[in-house]
Amino acid sequence: MKRTAVLRRVRRAARDAGVPYEVVELTNHTGVVVGGVRSTLGRHSEIDDVTARKFFDQFASVLGKGWWR
Incomplete structure (x- = not known):
């Protein structure tokens, strides 16, 4: 599965559930x-x-x- 698809799926689910979603770029990883x-x-x-x-x-x-x- 593409990385962008993983992040998109989490973002949409958070939006549908009405909970805050934030992405933080760390040194070697992306924090969600x-x-x-x-x-x-x-x-x-x-x-x-x-x-x-x-x-x-x-x-x-x-x-x-x-x-x-």
Whole structure:
């Protein structure tokens, strides 16, 4: 899955849920904050599907269980 698609999916889900979304560029990663939950995503153009699912699952407490399906 493309990195931009991962970020777009999180951004849209946050907007639909009405929670704040913020992207912070760190040294080697991109920090994503959704409703107070912070996670990082590597700056690779292609993100492995397993990694993307684990990244999505970190926001389940804010966006709901299985929100990415």
